[in-house]
Amino acid sequence: MELVAALEAVLFAAGSEGMTTRDIAQVLDVPEGQARDLCHLLAAHLEERGAGLTLLHTGDTWQLVTRPEFAPYFRRMADQPARSSLSQAALEVLAIISYKQPITRAEIEEIRGVQSDRALATLIHRGLVQEVGRQDGPGRPILYGTTMEFLRQFGLRSLDELPPLPDFAGKEGRPDLFAMSSDLARD
Numbered sequence: 001m002e003l004v005a006a007l008e009a010v011l012f013a014a015g016s017e018g019m020t021t022r023d024i025a026q027v028l029d030v031p032e033g034q035a036r037d038l039c040h041l042l043a044a045h046l047e048e049r050g051a052g053l054t055l056l057h058t059g060d061t062w063q064l065v066t067r068p069e070f071a072p073y074f075r076r077m078a079d080q081p082a083r084s085s086l087s088q089a090a091l092e093v094l095a096i097i098s099y100k101q102p103i104t105r106a107e108i109e110e111i112r113g114v115q116s117d118r119a120l121a122t123l124i125h126r127g128l129v130q131e132v133g134r135q136d137g138p139g140r141p142i143l144y145g146t147t148m149e150f151l152r153q154f155g156l157r158s159l160d161e162l163p164p165l166p167d168f169a170g171k172e173g174r175p176d177l178f179a180m181s182s183d184l185a186r187d
Contacts, residue, residue: 003028004045007038011055011064018056018063086126089119094128098150098162102132102143120144128153 010027011019019027025035039062043055056065066074086094093116096108108116123129132145146159156162 003030003038004042007035007042008064011042011062014063016063018058018061020060021062022060024062086122087119089114089116090122093119094123094146094150097123097129097144098146098159099165101145101159102135103145104135104141104143106141108144 006028007024010024021032021035021039024039025032028035028038030038039055039057043057046054052067052070053064054067056063089112092112093108096111097103100107100111105116105120108120120129124131127147127149129144129150130147131142133143134140135143151157151159
């Protein structure tokens, strides 16, 4: 039974590609005939326990797939909005854009001190940020701004409702992070 469980784990890890009988035999270190028998045993085991998965055998490839009778659940799942949260980097980029828009990617990266391509792409994909034009200048970089979806998700009627930024300016009008730390320590 341990080899059947190992087979299930290996096929799960193989994902949508599946595995050939030969590949399974090599990974499990068994002869091809035994690998085929293990696949049939796994298929029967999944059927017996009424699992949500089944073993699909196409040509010489074996693949773990969801049972067709559960398709309505997947349709409903696909219709549900994504509930995953934004990464710290994406939240930083979103805050910069919301307060400084319209703003270029280079300006965002200058403020953050790190590349922001991936975070910006995530925000665009989620419909929170969009291209709002081009800056006049060399290369005419894209300007980014927030969307109506941003306002909706954050419960704002307009950008005027954004909370004011705290004044952390030190010498020369630049942010003073030490002043911020000491202010927080006094609270």
